[in-house]
């Protein structure tokens with residue numbers, strides 16, 4: 001389990017947290033299901049935002065590859081870059097698990113700083129996506145996140161863990177239709193991204 | 196409650212007793228499998244409702260979908276939307292409730308007085324449900340057809356049916372004659388009534404024809420020779436068609452009464468004054484009034500006679516032309532060799548069913564004259580017999596059903612009060628006589644008469660006025676209109692009224708194949724067997 005850890009929590013709140021990757025660029029895919037633990041509670045969330053930037057907020061990287069043959073050579077010529085840059089991702093909390101039961105609503109407490117963040121295994125994804133009740137939380141992701149993109153990415157990611165991908169997506173689509181009554185254009189935007 | 200055999204269709208989402216209930220179809224139930232006129236059961240909390248699908252609708256939860264529909268070639272999108280944003284909806288008219296309260300346990304299905312609660316589950320009525328409501332084929336119930344899209348036999352209780360006058364309607368070529376033939380067979384198999392049929396087009400006695408099959412089909416006497424007699428007004432024609440007739444009807448001039456002429460006023464083009472004159476002539480000349488009137492020479496003497504009766508010359512000429520039309524009818528003789536009424540009554544008394552063929556005399560004057568005259572005199576005999584039976588210990592006459600075609604000619608607003616048929620329709624079965632009227636223009640029939648008909652069976656009608664007159668006074672009229680308008684152009688009919696617990700559209704039982712004839716012979720066996728059983732029980 002430790003081997004799979006992606007990074008650790010560096011900022012946290014009830015509805016989400018931010019994690020920093022241990023390796024530069026080793027970001028989990030947009031929309032993938034991740035978890036962190038605050039025993040006895042496991043907190044589940046989806047990756048809703050990710051990025052790489054300078055460690056020091058004030059200092060921006062400068063272009064360095066003018067005389068290099070390839071991008072890789074930039075990094076080998078400037079090994080300090082690996083230390084000056086960092087990759088971070090933002091997670092939207094959509095549920096938690098306690099005593100083996102999955103709940104599709106917010107956990108009692110936010111994640112702790114420095115808690116490890118792991119990518120969920122296909123089995124965990126399957127268990128979590130047995131119900132679509134989490135869609136409601138996803139849809140209310142807030143203004144910084146492109147909701148249609150996030151919902152479709154999450155469902156696409158989850159579908160790869162299912163035996164019957166298509167019927168999973170159809171069922172999810174039906175659930176969305178009910179949630180998005182009266183907002184056909186949004187629904188259509190999501191559905192076209194599900195294939 | 197009994198086990199459900201049919202899959203669920205959907206859920207009740209709205210409704211009222213007056214207008215019926217709306218049902219949202221489940222995603223798995225396709226609208227295209229639904230048919231107007233089919234029966235469904237609704238599982239209410241306390242009772243089970245029985246109703247008919249009267250409309251099928253496509254619904255969307257969002258108007259934008261109809262505005263910019265998704266690409267139909269995108270099966271994923273269509274599958275997602277199906278049953279969620281786009282759904283099928285049914286409109287159902289609940290008609291009966293089964294179970295739940297004491298009354299319906301004891302007396303069977305009850306008329307609806309409420310609606311099923313929200314989210315009650317709906318499924319197609321099963322064959323058992325239909326049997327529970329309409330009853331099984333038995334010694335009184337006759338299989339007339341099948342509810343649309345169902346295997347169940349729809350059976351009518353004929354003993355009940357003949358207690359009132361009934362009507363068969365539908366535009367030309369929709370199956371009225373076939374239905375009537377079936378009903379007549381049913382009556383002679385499963386009721387105590389005897390039939391007198393005024394057979395304008397020679398279709399009921401020996402054989403008729405089927406347009407679609409392009410061949411002859413058997414009629415009553417071929418199948419039930421021991422129960423049916425064919426009388427004819429045109430012996431030669433009957434013989435040429437190979438019909439074995441039992442009696443040739445002749446009408447004597449001296450039998451025609453002023454009322455018989457007055458009733459033909461429209462058809463004979465008589466003026467009011469000419470009609471008046473009829474009564475005066477009868478008074479003056481007695482029984483032979485027609486012959487004598489026609490014999491009046493064109494002389495001064497005649498003019499004096501007319502003047503003494505206050506009859507205008509032109510009225511008299513008008514009347515003479517009318518009377519001459521009647522005299523030209525080949526079955527009219529100055530004196531009938533055998534009394535037709537008496538003969539018919541003898542046959543009816545023996546329990547024989549009498550079909551009177553008109554042969555080539557298919558014109559409406561002949562039909563109206565003969566049907567009205569004979570029915571009138573026969574009815575009077577039934578009246579006497581019934582009154583006698585009420586006074587003493589004579590048995591009342593067996594119920595009689597008189598079948599007439601082109602019924603609006605006899606029962607329109609103007610003449611309904613003049614004809615015996617109007618009287619029979621209004622008096623119900625006071626004297627054990629009822630009517631079976633067949634018509635393609637029910638709107639021309641007097642409303643009062645229409646409202647007296649116990650059971651109506653109507654094939655497709657397309658004239659708005661006709662539809663209105665047939666459905667007048669029935670609850671759920673608008674819904675049933677949709678059902679009536681959707682009937683197939685042939686061999687389908689809507690039955691409603693006294694003899695059925697609720698309106699039911701049917702596909703009329705097949706008639707005309709060897710197999711169909713055999714089925715009917717079997718029906719007879721059932722009755723005979725039942726009679727035998729009863730005999731054995733009591734002997």
Ligand SMILES: Nc1ncnc2c1ncn2[C@@H]1O[C@H](COP(=O)(O)OP(=O)(O)O)[C@@H](O)[C@H]1O
Nearest residue numbers: 367368369370371372373405406407704705706
């Ligand atoms: N029950 C039936 N069985 C078989 N054929 C039928 C039946 N009802 C109607 N038809 C077909 O429809 C045609 C028209 O029916 P018919 O009873 O003569 O109509 P109508 O009397 O209303 O003018 C028939 O000739 C026959 O081919």
Ligand SMILES: [Mg+2]
Nearest residue numbers: 368371372373
């Ligand atoms: Mg006919």
